[in-house]
Amino acid sequence: GAGVSQSPSNKVTEKGKDVELRCDPISGHTALYWYRQSLGQGLEFLIYFQGNSAPDKSGLPSDRFSAERTGGSVSTLTIQRTQQEDSAVYLCASSFSGTGGSRGEQYFGPGTRLTVT
């Protein structure tokens, strides 16, 4: 079946602009995660959704970052007033159930490469 998809694959934006990154999880997966991958910081957790709720958003780096999930499916990560330090690859993952945490497999999308100029 289809895997996790993300769009756009690449995004170049000017500093100060807002961007939206989209994630389509695997059908039937109730848990959805956003991570950020950058050269300096490695892979960092951003936010976890169970259904449409986000019980853990502790990894969001500032209030410029927000995310939502609708219909228990698609999720959008929004970055407002982008800064150069936001440049990174943003990875989305989903799993069958968040119950028991990450003991289940997380399936990753190909990521969105964000470049802030």
Place this chain on the structure above:
Amino acid sequence: AQSVTQLGSHVSVSEGALVLLRCNYSSSVPPYLFWYVQYPNQGLQLLLKYTSAATLVKGINGFEAEFKKSETSFHLTKPSAHMSDAAEYFCAVSVGNRLAFGKGNQVVVIP
């Protein structure tokens, strides 16, 4: 806090030689451990996972890892490297509802 440590960001291995990537964990409770592989411009793919069922875990592409509680380790091995194994490898531990990743090992396979 639970975490994993991977040493040596770049690892070079000759084609046909043993691949050994080291991962040590820190956890106050029995950990759930994972190895992921990332090929260029792709997302992460699960190689294998340890969830306390068996200490020797076999994964895809001929990789395996052994959980050693006494050494707090979960090293990844493959007996014979292929050119197609060139990629970045990440060890990860389950922390609540998230994964905490190591810094990764970039594997280069020398023909």
